[in-house]
Amino acid sequence: MSPATTASTHPTHPAESTGPPERSPLVSWLAVVAVMLGIFSIVTTEILPIGLLTSIGSDFTVSDGTAGLMMTMPGFLAALSAPLVTVATGRVDRRLMLAAFILLLALANFLAAAAADYWLVLVSRVLVGITIGGFWSIGAGLAGRLVPARSTGRATAVIFSAVPLGSVLGVPLGTFAGDAAGWRTAFLGMGLLTLAVLALLLLVVPPLPADEPARLRDLTGMLRGVDTRYALVITFLVVLAHFGAYTYVTPFLEQVTRVGAGTITFLLLVYGAAGIAGNFLGGAVVARHPRAAFASAAALLAGATLLLPVLGDGRAGAVTLLILWGIAYGAVPVCSQTWFARARPDSPEAASVLFTASFQATISTGALAGGVVVDRSSPSLVMTLAGTAALLTVAAIGLHHVRRISWPGPAHRRQASGDAADAP
Numbered sequence: 001m002s003p004a005t006t007a008s009t010h011p012t013h014p015a016e017s018t019g020p021p022e023r024s025p026l027v028s029w030l031a032v033v034a035v036m037l038g039i040f041s042i043v044t045t046e047i048l049p050i051g052l053l054t055s056i057g058s059d060f061t062v063s064d065g066t067a068g069l070m071m072t073m074p075g076f077l078a079a080l081s082a083p084l085v086t087v088a089t090g091r092v093d094r095r096l097m098l099a100a101f102i103l104l105l106a107l108a109n110f111l112a113a114a115a116a117d118y119w120l121v122l123v124s125r126v127l128v129g130i131t132i133g134g135f136w137s138i139g140a141g142l143a144g145r146l147v148p149a150r151s152t153g154r155a156t157a158v159i160f161s162a163v164p165l166g167s168v169l170g171v172p173l174g175t176f177a178g179d180a181a182g183w184r185t186a187f188l189g190m191g192l193l194t195l196a197v198l199a200l201l202l203l204v205v206p207p208l209p210a211d212e213p214a215r216l217r218d219l220t221g222m223l224r225g226v227d228t229r230y231a232l233v234i235t236f237l238v239v240l241a242h243f244g245a246y247t248y249v250t251p252f253l254e255q256v257t258r259v260g261a262g263t264i265t266f267l268l269l270v271y272g273a274a275g276i277a278g279n280f281l282g283g284a285v286v287a288r289h290p291r292a293a294f295a296s297a298a299a300l301l302a303g304a305t306l307l308l309p310v311l312g313d314g315r316a317g318a319v320t321l322l323i324l325w326g327i328a329y330g331a332v333p334v335c336s337q338t339w340f341a342r343a344r345p346d347s348p349e350a351a352s353v354l355f356t357a358s359f360q361a362t363i364s365t366g367a368l369a370g371g372v373v374v375d376r377s378s379p380s381l382v383m384t385l386a387g388t389a390a391l392l393t394v395a396a397i398g399l400h401h402v403r404r405i406s407w408p409g410p411a412h413r414r415q416a417s418g419d420a421a422d423a424p
Contacts, residue, residue: 030204031146032155035139036162037197038102042132043166044174045109045190046074051175051268052183053250059183060118064251065371070125071247072371075364077129078136079357085134086353094138094145094208095201101135102198109191113184129360136356145208164276164330172269179261222350227343230400235336235355236362237393238298242329243366244373245305245386249322252308252379257318270319271326278330286331286338291401294335298393300328306387309380333359 049056049070057067089097108127115121143155174186222228253264278297286293304325311317340355373382 027204028147029155029158030200031206032143032158034197034200034204035098035142035146036159038098038135038162038201039139039159040162040166040170041102041105041190041194041197042128042135043163044170045105045128045194046132047071047166047170048174048186048190050247051172051250051265052178052186053248054254055178055183056121060121062118063375064248065373065375066118068247068367068371068374069122071243071367072364073122073125074129074132075360075362075367077126078132079361079364081130081133082137082353082357082360086137089134089138094142095205097138098135098205099198099201101131101138102194102201105131105135106191106194106198109187109194113187113191132360133356137353142208146205163333164272164279169272172265172272175261175265175268179265222344222354225343228340228354230396231336231339231343231355232358234294234298234339234393234396234400235358236365237389237396238294238301238332238336239359239362240366240369241298241301241305241386241389241393242332243363244370244389245366245383246325246329247367247370248374248379248382251374252312252383253318255379256309256312257315258313259315259318263315267319267322271322274323274326275330278327279334280330281327282331282334286335290335290338290342291397293331294339295394295397297328297331297335298390298397300324301332302387302390302394304328304387305383305390308383312383 049067053064053067053070056070057064060067085097104127108124108131111124111127112121115124139159143159147155174190177186177189249268250264253259253267259267282293282297285296304321308318308321312321336359337352337355340351344351370382370386373385
């Protein structure tokens with residue numbers, strides 16, 4: 001998601017208005033970097049199995065679809081833990097919670113590296129899911145508590161730069177390590193990196209007494225708004241399309257494009273670099289043209305996935321379409337988050353939690369649905385179905401425009417029910 005846009009859609013909490021305690025600028029920014037590295041570790045661990053899918057499946061003699069459960073488990077657990085953690089741990093020092101979740105992530109990576117049976121790998125992925133929902137819900141709004149108010153936007157940008165970096169560096173490097181020394185080495189390396197992040201968090205992040213706890217009624221109140229329901233449907237369709245296909249991009253490249261492990265690593269790196277470009281392009285456009293930005297991203301994703309079975313049997317076609325796919329999906333998170341934030345500008349924290357929960361739940365649904373298809377058919381059919389779902393996303397955005405539904409402006413903030421303002 002775009003750092004610039006995230007900075008604008010994650011304002012600091014009211015209790016943070018006094019700013020952070022007096023600390024040296026270096027230590028304050030090291031704290032920001034520590035939180036960023038925590039998110040980088042989480043993002044990389046979550047998507048690491050994509051590049052190692054066939055290796056892990058082969059080791060445990062499970063199908064590609066069953067191996068895809070490694071992507072399914074974390075998302076569902078993250079979707080559950082995001083609202084639950086926000087409500088249940090609202091009074092606990094945020095520094096302690098960040099450390100606890102990072103420790104849990106390290107244990108999950110070590111468990112995966114040492115797993116003798118596939119079910120232990122899935123247990124490790126459950127722990128990853130809990131970490132995603134918990135750390136993300138807490139870490140998203142901490143910038144204003146770590147640096148002076150004038151630097152909050154820049155600090156938020158640094159924290160959320162971890163998202164595209166995890167995609168660009170995490171999967172290719174993990175795939176390279178897995179090819180060179182076995183997939184267990186990739187998880188072992190992530191576990192060691194996570195322990196280093198834990199040490200940095202404890203060393204440089206100050207005590208962060210909890211603010212006023214979030215309330216469940218803020219989350220349930222959002223669901224009554226038409227804009228929120230559109231945001232949910234559109235996010236579901238486009239994320240379903242992406243992860244239903246991208247989870248199985250390695251089998252596609254092996255079976256259809258017929259390239260080896262080294263080339264796959266390179267192609268995933270190219271895809272990730274395109275994702276960074278798409279991330280910043282989406283962030284630059286979505287604030288002024290939210291419908292056009294989201295529709296363009298979904299249409300580009302549809303075109304790339306629909307054309308891959310046709311043109312992806314050659315390397316040039318595969319590279320070109322993966323670049324387009326990366327640009328398209330790079331813009332999706334910032335577009336989705338912006339829709340949620342605009343749907344409920346009076347409850348930014350509730351909007352952030354609902355965005356996280358819905359996004360993560362759909363990641364799992366997409367990986368699960370893609371696994372069912374790939375086990376019964378082929379990776380090419382997965383791409384075709386993903387493209388169809390992305391086209392439905394474009395249609396839903398068009399319906400939002402045709403119905404002339406408009407978001408409330410900053411001067412028209414609504415209270416929890418807000419039904420009248422949402423009516424078309």
